[in-house]
Amino acid sequence: MADVLIEVEAVNYSYRLSENCSIRALNQVNLKLERGEFVALIGQNGSGKSTLAKLLNGLLCPTSGEVRVSGLSTRERAHIKAIRADVGVVFQNPDNQIVSTVVEEDVAFGPENMGIPPAEIKKRVEWALETLHMLEYKHEFTSSLSDGQKQLVAIAGVLAMKPACIVLDEPTALLNPQSRQDVLHVLKKLNREEGITILLITHFMQEAIAFDRIVVMADGKICMDGPPREIFRQPGRLAQLGMDLPLPLQLALKLKEEGFPLPPDILTAEELVNHLCQLRS
Numbered sequence: 613m614a615d616v617l618i619e620v621e622a623v624n625y626s627y628r629l630s631e632n633c634s635i636r637a638l639n640q641v642n643l644k645l646e647r648g649e650f651v652a653l654i655g656q657n658g659s660g661k662s663t664l665a666k667l668l669n670g671l672l673c674p675t676s677g678e679v680r681v682s683g684l685s686t687r688e689r690a691h692i693k694a695i696r697a698d699v700g701v702v703f704q705n706p707d708n709q710i711v712s713t714v715v716e717e718d719v720a721f722g723p724e725n726m727g728i729p730p731a732e733i734k735k736r737v738e739w740a741l742e743t744l745h746m747l748e749y750k751h752e753f754t755s756s757l758s759d760g761q762k763q764l765v766a767i768a769g770v771l772a773m774k775p776a777c778i779v780l781d782e783p784t785a786l787l788n789p790q791s792r793q794d795v796l797h798v799l800k801k802l803n804r805e806e807g808i809t810i811l812l813i814t815h816f817m818q819e820a821i822a823f824d825r826i827v828v829m830a831d832g833k834i835c836m837d838g839p840p841r842e843i844f845r846q847p848g849r850l851a852q853l854g855m856d857l858p859l860p861l862q863l864a865l866k867l868k869e870e871g872f873p874l875p876p877d878i879l880t881a882e883e884l885v886n887h888l889c890q891l892r893s
Protein backbone atom coordinates (compact mmCIF):
# COMPACT_ATOMS: atom_id res chain seq x y z
CA MET A 613 0.00 0.00 0.00
CA ALA A 614 1.22 3.51 -0.77
CA ASP A 615 2.76 5.25 2.23
CA VAL A 616 1.67 8.87 1.89
CA LEU A 617 3.97 11.38 3.56
CA ILE A 618 2.54 14.71 2.40
CA GLU A 619 -1.01 15.44 1.35
CA VAL A 620 -2.05 18.78 -0.08
CA GLU A 621 -5.81 18.86 -0.34
CA ALA A 622 -7.85 21.53 -2.15
CA VAL A 623 -5.38 24.22 -1.08
CA ASN A 624 -5.86 27.87 -1.91
CA TYR A 625 -3.36 30.46 -0.81
CA SER A 626 -3.62 34.23 -1.18
CA TYR A 627 -1.06 36.81 -0.11
CA ARG A 628 -2.89 39.64 1.55
CA LEU A 629 -1.44 42.95 0.38
CA SER A 630 -3.92 45.24 2.10
CA GLU A 631 -7.41 45.08 3.55
CA ASN A 632 -9.07 44.80 0.16
CA CYS A 633 -6.29 43.55 -2.06
CA SER A 634 -4.77 40.09 -2.23
CA ILE A 635 -2.88 37.97 -4.75
CA ARG A 636 -4.00 34.41 -5.28
CA ALA A 637 -0.84 32.30 -5.47
CA LEU A 638 -2.35 28.81 -5.23
CA ASN A 639 -5.66 27.74 -6.70
CA GLN A 640 -7.19 24.40 -5.65
CA VAL A 641 -3.92 22.52 -5.42
CA ASN A 642 -4.01 18.77 -4.74
CA LEU A 643 -0.78 16.83 -4.39
CA LYS A 644 0.35 13.64 -2.70
CA LEU A 645 3.96 12.73 -2.03
CA GLU A 646 4.72 9.21 -0.96
CA ARG A 647 7.65 8.26 1.24
CA GLY A 648 10.78 7.73 -0.83
CA GLU A 649 9.64 9.67 -3.90
CA PHE A 650 12.10 11.70 -6.00
CA VAL A 651 10.13 14.56 -7.50
CA ALA A 652 10.92 17.73 -9.45
CA LEU A 653 8.53 20.68 -9.40
CA ILE A 654 8.76 23.01 -12.39
CA GLY A 655 6.75 25.99 -13.63
CA GLN A 656 7.09 29.54 -14.91
CA ASN A 657 8.07 32.43 -12.65
CA GLY A 658 5.20 33.28 -10.33
CA SER A 659 3.38 29.98 -10.87
CA GLY A 660 3.29 29.29 -7.12
CA LYS A 661 6.17 26.84 -6.59
CA SER A 662 7.81 28.65 -3.67
CA THR A 663 4.46 29.31 -2.04
CA LEU A 664 3.71 25.59 -2.22
CA ALA A 665 7.15 24.79 -0.73
CA LYS A 666 6.46 27.11 2.20
CA LEU A 667 3.12 25.44 2.84
CA LEU A 668 4.68 21.98 3.06
CA ASN A 669 6.37 22.55 6.42
CA GLY A 670 3.92 25.07 7.80
CA LEU A 671 5.94 28.23 7.08
CA LEU A 672 2.67 29.37 5.51
CA CYS A 673 -0.81 28.14 6.38
CA PRO A 674 -3.39 27.55 3.61
CA THR A 675 -6.05 30.24 3.13
CA SER A 676 -8.38 27.28 2.63
CA GLY A 677 -7.87 23.55 2.25
CA GLU A 678 -5.38 21.48 4.19
CA VAL A 679 -1.76 20.30 4.16
CA ARG A 680 -0.99 17.16 6.16
CA VAL A 681 2.43 15.72 6.92
CA SER A 682 2.39 12.14 8.23
CA GLY A 683 -1.30 12.76 8.86
CA LEU A 684 -0.72 15.93 10.93
CA SER A 685 -2.37 19.14 9.72
CA THR A 686 -0.12 22.20 9.41
CA ARG A 687 -3.07 24.25 10.72
CA GLU A 688 -2.44 22.96 14.25
CA ARG A 689 0.39 25.00 15.74
CA ALA A 690 1.01 22.14 18.20
CA HIS A 691 2.04 19.93 15.24
CA ILE A 692 4.53 22.35 13.72
CA LYS A 693 7.57 21.04 15.58
CA ALA A 694 6.90 17.45 14.47
CA ILE A 695 6.12 18.61 10.93
CA ARG A 696 9.38 20.59 10.67
CA ALA A 697 11.28 17.55 11.93
CA ASP A 698 9.73 15.57 9.07
CA VAL A 699 10.01 18.14 6.27
CA GLY A 700 13.15 20.28 5.93
CA VAL A 701 13.26 23.14 3.43
CA VAL A 702 16.35 24.51 1.69
CA PHE A 703 16.07 27.82 -0.15
CA GLN A 704 17.85 29.33 -3.13
CA ASN A 705 20.27 31.59 -1.34
CA PRO A 706 22.48 29.81 1.23
CA ASP A 707 23.51 33.17 2.72
CA ASN A 708 19.95 33.54 4.04
CA GLN A 709 20.08 30.13 5.72
CA ILE A 710 23.51 30.01 7.26
CA VAL A 711 23.26 31.22 10.84
CA SER A 712 26.65 30.42 12.40
CA THR A 713 30.18 31.51 11.63
CA VAL A 714 31.67 28.00 11.75
CA VAL A 715 30.49 25.12 9.53
CA GLU A 716 29.95 22.48 12.26
CA GLU A 717 28.03 24.95 14.45
CA ASP A 718 25.81 25.83 11.55
CA VAL A 719 24.98 22.20 10.82
CA ALA A 720 24.29 21.61 14.54
CA PHE A 721 21.83 24.50 14.75
CA GLY A 722 18.73 22.59 13.56
CA PRO A 723 19.20 19.49 15.75
CA GLU A 724 20.02 21.74 18.75
CA ASN A 725 16.68 23.49 18.28
CA MET A 726 15.00 20.10 18.24
CA GLY A 727 16.42 19.36 21.70
CA ILE A 728 18.59 16.44 20.53
CA PRO A 729 21.26 15.40 23.11
CA PRO A 730 24.78 16.81 22.39
CA ALA A 731 26.45 13.41 21.77
CA GLU A 732 23.82 12.54 19.16
CA ILE A 733 24.14 16.00 17.58
CA LYS A 734 27.90 15.49 17.21
CA LYS A 735 27.29 12.17 15.42
CA ARG A 736 24.67 13.66 13.13
CA VAL A 737 26.84 16.66 12.22
CA GLU A 738 29.72 14.37 11.26
CA TRP A 739 27.39 12.08 9.30
CA ALA A 740 25.66 14.95 7.47
CA LEU A 741 28.95 16.63 6.53
CA GLU A 742 30.49 13.35 5.46
CA THR A 743 27.46 12.46 3.32
CA LEU A 744 27.83 15.80 1.54
CA HIS A 745 31.63 15.41 1.21
CA MET A 746 32.11 18.47 3.41
CA LEU A 747 33.64 16.91 6.53
CA GLU A 748 37.06 18.43 5.88
CA TYR A 749 35.47 21.89 6.13
CA LYS A 750 33.88 21.38 9.54
CA HIS A 751 36.13 23.86 11.35
CA GLU A 752 36.10 26.42 8.51
CA PHE A 753 34.38 29.78 8.65
CA THR A 754 31.13 29.61 6.68
CA SER A 755 32.01 32.98 5.14
CA SER A 756 35.12 31.48 3.53
CA LEU A 757 33.15 28.89 1.52
CA SER A 758 32.07 29.10 -2.13
CA ASP A 759 28.36 29.42 -2.95
CA GLY A 760 28.23 25.72 -3.85
CA GLN A 761 29.89 24.72 -0.57
CA LYS A 762 27.55 27.01 1.39
CA GLN A 763 24.58 25.33 -0.26
CA LEU A 764 25.96 21.91 0.72
CA VAL A 765 26.31 23.17 4.32
CA ALA A 766 22.71 24.42 4.23
CA ILE A 767 21.60 20.97 3.01
CA ALA A 768 23.76 19.31 5.71
CA GLY A 769 21.98 21.46 8.33
CA VAL A 770 18.63 20.11 7.18
CA LEU A 771 19.97 16.58 6.83
CA ALA A 772 21.26 16.61 10.42
CA MET A 773 17.63 16.91 11.52
CA LYS A 774 17.08 13.52 9.82
CA PRO A 775 13.91 14.59 8.05
CA ALA A 776 11.73 12.17 6.09
CA CYS A 777 11.57 14.72 3.28
CA ILE A 778 13.72 17.56 2.00
CA VAL A 779 12.12 20.27 -0.13
CA LEU A 780 14.65 22.35 -2.05
CA ASP A 781 13.57 25.61 -3.65
CA GLU A 782 15.96 26.24 -6.56
CA PRO A 783 19.04 25.33 -4.51
CA THR A 784 21.23 25.28 -7.61
CA ALA A 785 20.12 28.58 -9.14
CA LEU A 786 23.21 30.46 -7.96
CA LEU A 787 25.67 27.64 -8.53
CA ASN A 788 28.13 26.91 -11.31
CA PRO A 789 27.51 23.77 -13.43
CA GLN A 790 29.94 21.62 -11.41
CA SER A 791 28.40 22.54 -8.02
CA ARG A 792 24.95 22.03 -9.53
CA GLN A 793 25.96 18.51 -10.54
CA ASP A 794 27.38 17.88 -7.03
CA VAL A 795 24.14 18.95 -5.35
CA LEU A 796 22.03 16.80 -7.69
CA HIS A 797 24.29 13.84 -7.13
CA VAL A 798 23.92 14.23 -3.37
CA LEU A 799 20.13 14.50 -3.61
CA LYS A 800 19.95 11.29 -5.59
CA LYS A 801 22.20 9.56 -3.05
CA LEU A 802 20.05 10.75 -0.13
CA ASN A 803 16.98 9.46 -1.92
CA ARG A 804 18.37 6.12 -3.05
CA GLU A 805 20.53 5.27 -0.03
CA GLU A 806 18.77 6.98 2.87
CA GLY A 807 15.21 6.73 1.50
CA ILE A 808 14.68 10.47 1.99
CA THR A 809 11.81 11.90 -0.04
CA ILE A 810 13.07 14.73 -2.24
CA LEU A 811 11.05 17.53 -3.82
CA LEU A 812 13.27 19.79 -5.91
CA ILE A 813 12.03 23.03 -7.43
CA THR A 814 14.05 23.91 -10.49
CA HIS A 815 14.09 26.01 -13.64
CA PHE A 816 16.59 23.67 -15.28
CA MET A 817 14.84 21.08 -17.44
CA GLN A 818 18.02 19.06 -17.66
CA GLU A 819 17.84 18.66 -13.86
CA ALA A 820 14.16 17.78 -13.88
CA ILE A 821 14.62 14.84 -16.25
CA ALA A 822 16.81 13.08 -13.67
CA PHE A 823 13.80 12.74 -11.35
CA ASP A 824 11.25 9.91 -11.21
CA ARG A 825 8.27 12.25 -11.31
CA ILE A 826 7.76 15.80 -12.55
CA VAL A 827 4.98 18.09 -11.34
CA VAL A 828 4.29 21.13 -13.53
CA MET A 829 2.62 24.25 -12.11
CA ALA A 830 1.10 27.17 -13.97
CA ASP A 831 -0.90 30.06 -12.61
CA GLY A 832 -1.24 28.61 -9.12
CA LYS A 833 -2.42 25.20 -10.32
CA ILE A 834 -0.87 21.80 -10.92
CA CYS A 835 -1.25 21.20 -14.65
CA MET A 836 0.80 18.08 -15.32
CA ASP A 837 2.13 15.31 -13.10
CA GLY A 838 3.95 12.18 -14.26
CA PRO A 839 7.27 10.54 -15.16
CA PRO A 840 9.64 12.74 -17.23
CA ARG A 841 9.12 10.75 -20.42
CA GLU A 842 5.37 11.21 -20.20
CA ILE A 843 5.66 14.92 -19.42
CA PHE A 844 8.10 15.72 -22.23
CA ARG A 845 6.08 13.69 -24.75
CA GLN A 846 3.73 16.71 -24.73
CA PRO A 847 5.94 19.54 -26.04
CA GLY A 848 2.97 21.59 -27.27
CA ARG A 849 1.34 21.55 -23.85
CA LEU A 850 4.63 22.48 -22.16
CA ALA A 851 5.13 25.38 -24.57
CA GLN A 852 1.62 26.64 -23.70
CA LEU A 853 2.64 26.55 -20.05
CA GLY A 854 5.75 28.59 -20.84
CA MET A 855 8.20 25.76 -20.26
CA ASP A 856 11.40 25.01 -22.15
CA LEU A 857 12.23 21.56 -23.41
CA PRO A 858 15.50 19.76 -22.55
CA LEU A 859 18.05 20.63 -25.25
CA PRO A 860 18.44 17.03 -26.59
CA LEU A 861 14.65 16.84 -27.05
CA GLN A 862 14.61 20.22 -28.86
CA LEU A 863 17.28 18.91 -31.22
CA ALA A 864 15.47 15.60 -31.73
CA LEU A 865 12.22 17.39 -32.59
CA LYS A 866 14.03 19.60 -35.14
CA LEU A 867 15.69 16.54 -36.67
CA LYS A 868 12.30 14.80 -36.83
CA GLU A 869 10.93 17.80 -38.74
CA GLU A 870 13.78 17.26 -41.20
CA GLY A 871 12.69 13.68 -41.70
CA PHE A 872 14.88 11.79 -39.23
CA PRO A 873 12.83 8.87 -37.82
CA LEU A 874 13.46 9.53 -34.14
CA PRO A 875 11.20 8.63 -31.19
CA PRO A 876 9.22 11.47 -29.57
CA ASP A 877 10.63 11.07 -26.06
CA ILE A 878 14.36 11.60 -26.28
CA LEU A 879 15.57 13.22 -23.07
CA THR A 880 19.35 12.99 -22.91
CA ALA A 881 22.25 13.72 -25.26
CA GLU A 882 23.28 10.07 -24.91
CA GLU A 883 19.89 8.83 -26.12
CA LEU A 884 19.97 11.21 -29.08
CA VAL A 885 23.47 10.13 -30.08
CA ASN A 886 22.56 6.44 -29.75
CA HIS A 887 19.51 6.83 -31.99
CA LEU A 888 21.46 8.80 -34.58
CA CYS A 889 24.22 6.16 -34.60
CA GLN A 890 21.60 3.43 -35.11
CA LEU A 891 20.27 5.31 -38.16
CA ARG A 892 23.76 5.50 -39.62
CA SER A 893 24.40 1.76 -39.32
Ligand SMILES: Nc1ncnc2c1ncn2[C@@H]1O[C@H](COP(=O)(O)OP(=O)(O)OP(=O)(O)O)[C@@H](O)[C@H]1O
Nearest residue numbers: 627635636637655656657658659660661662663664
Ligand atom coordinates in the same frame (compact mmCIF):
# COMPACT_ATOMS: atom_id res chain seq x y z
N1 LIG B 1 5.45 37.70 -0.13
C1 LIG B 1 4.61 37.89 -1.15
N2 LIG B 1 3.70 38.90 -1.12
C2 LIG B 1 2.85 39.08 -2.14
N3 LIG B 1 2.77 38.31 -3.24
C3 LIG B 1 3.64 37.30 -3.32
C4 LIG B 1 4.60 37.04 -2.29
N4 LIG B 1 5.34 35.94 -2.65
C5 LIG B 1 4.85 35.55 -3.85
N5 LIG B 1 3.84 36.35 -4.25
C6 LIG B 1 3.05 36.20 -5.49
O1 LIG B 1 2.47 34.91 -5.48
C7 LIG B 1 2.52 34.32 -6.77
C8 LIG B 1 3.30 33.01 -6.69
O2 LIG B 1 4.64 33.32 -6.31
P1 LIG B 1 5.74 32.21 -6.00
O3 LIG B 1 6.91 32.94 -5.44
O4 LIG B 1 5.12 31.15 -5.19
O5 LIG B 1 6.05 31.67 -7.47
P2 LIG B 1 7.29 30.79 -8.01
O6 LIG B 1 6.69 29.78 -8.91
O7 LIG B 1 8.11 30.35 -6.87
O8 LIG B 1 8.09 31.84 -8.89
P3 LIG B 1 9.68 31.90 -9.22
O9 LIG B 1 9.91 30.86 -10.28
O10 LIG B 1 9.88 33.28 -9.73
O11 LIG B 1 10.43 31.62 -7.95
C9 LIG B 1 3.16 35.36 -7.70
O12 LIG B 1 2.12 36.10 -8.31
C10 LIG B 1 3.93 36.25 -6.73
O13 LIG B 1 4.03 37.55 -7.24
Ligand SMILES: [Mg+2]
Nearest residue numbers: 661662663781
Ligand atom coordinates in the same frame (compact mmCIF):
# COMPACT_ATOMS: atom_id res chain seq x y z
MG1 LIG C 1 10.12 30.61 -6.35
